[in-house]
Amino acid sequence: MNYVNCNKEDLEKEYAALVAEYEEVKGKGLKLNMARGKPGEDQLNLSRPLLDVINSSTDCITAHGADCRNYGELAGIDECKNFFAEIFDVDPSDVMVGGNSSLNMMFDTIAGFMTKPVVEGCKPWYEVKNRKFLCPAPGYDRHFAITEYFDFDLIPVPMTENGPDMDVVEKLVENDDSIKGIWCVPKYSNPLGITFSDETVKRFAALKPAAKDFRIMWDNAYCVHDVTDTPDELLSLMAECRKTGNVDLPIMFTSTSKITFPGSGVAAMAASDNNMKVIKNRYQYQVISYDKMNMLRHARFFGDLNGVKEHMKLHKAVLKPKFEIVLNALESQLKETGTADWTNPNGGYFVSVDVLEGTAKEVVRLCKEAGVVLTGAGATYPYGKDPKDSNIRIAPSFPPNDELKEAMDVFCICAKLAACAKILNK
Template sequence: MSPTSELQAELESASGAYEEFASRGLKLDITRGKPASAQLDLAADLLTAVTPDDVMTPSGVDTRNYGGLDGIVELRELFSPLLKIPSNQLLAGGNASLTLMAQALTFALMHGTVGDSRPWGQGPHKLICPVPGYDRHFTLAESLGFELLSIPMDSQGPVVAEAQRLAEDETVKGMWLVPMYSNPTGITITEERAKELAAMPAAAPDFTLLWDNAYGLHHLRDEHPEVLDILDICTKAGHPERPWIFASTSKITHAGAGVSFFGAGPETSDWIRSNLAKISIGPDKVNQLRHLRFFSTPEGVEEHMRQHAKIIAPKFDAVLDTLERELGGTDLAQWTHPDGGYFITLTTLEGTADRIVKLAAEAGVKLTPAGATHPYGLDPHNNVIRIAPTMPTVEDVELAAQGLVACVKLASYEKLLAG
């Protein structure tokens, strides 16, 4: 057979497999990284952890009343060793770290930071965005008027030489980063890369690492990397105020009703405190007390995360096994092998991602829109697809992966034949 007729035969077979899958009329969704109900059930006791006659913190604060802007001290002490942030530089907030990111960036735009009192919003302001990355980081920053500058990631984290080149521009104010089990690649930054970013020269005196450690405790395997002490790393590199650390229990307890955290150097934690004091009299301490009682100790959090892993690791494995079985050894796609977090990234042939997402939708498998992993929704190679396997059942995730594979093959052979 000539190469063209071989491809033609592959296309026909892929088309048949796709039609067969589509004819099943399934309705599957692997779009957003939401916890499954079984994961939410793990934290059911949270809902009864505070009762009407038992609302005081161990140090005697009535959680029902105003005040306590930093969040309750015992919860900050509990999360301090887990997040590697001294408790007096760690604030516990409301239910969403994304809101804290929006607030911190807005304060910098309006008032400047500890490293530079000139408001970022007074002139052009730009952020470096490692790609593929988290779509909500990009839409938030874009909505605040930042220009978004993409840099690549490799298996060790963001490519620092690219970041450094962009940071020579004084209007580049910082860089997004999901250091562990990144959304959407699952990549964890190495200590060496973190040290390079900490030491990196930057023209802006207050160049900031937006260190979003959303998945720092979300290990899938028993052997796992540890949370890096980025405050210490940056302090040793001479930039103690460079990292702004964000985290939350959104995917630890209840995604819509968790506790968010902000950690930073001594001056920046005072800066955020004084800015937050103007927009809030204090966070939801009742919810924070619930979390404190539910976990009791840092080890309680770690044990809880092992229960999550038992539920979601088989879903990751179902996707990874299907990809390996169906696409392993072909040149049609590569994918990441995360050891934690919520996502797998599939890289397909150049120019096929939007076609695959469309084919999948028509066959009953909802995928995150192509391009969502890049600033402005524009994936220049149109080849990155984010897979979020946590929410459906193992059986449905496996079916969705099979459907996805059918779409990858069909779109790939169409592309290869088109030349």
């Protein structure tokens, strides 16, 4: 039944039924988790063969003669640089392969610019007292948190189905030199799952920021992470920037965290010569070299980018049914109520649900009481504040399918219960 158009008496009946249903599931003592984009057991098992690539009788020498067991190769081994360069659409000399975490490389980048300017003559950001960062929202809480930690004012930018609202971005960036950057997940964005349109990418490449040291933090975390047979295509930002002459704008990141093992994958970044010069200058003081054994393990496991893409088909086979479970539950249980909207992404790790305005927090609370942990309501907004209290990020990957089904049933009951209560002013 549609909650918005129905009469009060019917809705009261529905509410009473939902309360009873909710009490019943609460009694089950469930312990389910749809909070974070963690790969599930089946996905982790896909990369088990990676662990056999290097053993005690393997040679550990790169194609260019470096011994991966010893110090050296600050920017990473060539085998890895090459396949990341293909992803980033840059020359391998502009790639830096790091440790296990692209988040750490993003943090290092912002931390670096806090104390040394990325553009000579600009102030280190620590000295820009009213420094600001654009946060397309809903977005990734850990991105926002880095700039919050460094005391930036977080400026929300609305997300559209084509990416950040570029009218807003252009107006802000081109008129305020205290705005130093913007966070982007351009493909299968977290949490919406949308891919920036060609026009959005072109407008990013054509930005004329008031701040010379404005940078686009381009986190291509889900670059090869399709979950349907109709994958999205993302235009190359770097290629567009070469056309506009704006090659210093983007700093790009990715990792194999959701390709092999989260936390023991390989992360990488790339940017223009100018940017990489500043970034590598800091890294040379920070570390002697990152874990080349793990780089070699990955390089030999995949061979090249095609190897990565083949491997991602295995992930898709695991993830596709999980996304279908989530979407089927939403479709069959929430659609008719007219109180919720959601995304239907071709890839990534999330389904983003907008429940009835003013009920997201309540839905998360109800779920928690019934044993289903969700990402905190509001987490996808700067400072954790969703102005409409409506957005909830669902992460289908971690629970086994039967648990996911059960968790989604609980979620739908809670969303309906909260919506009824809100409309009925309970």
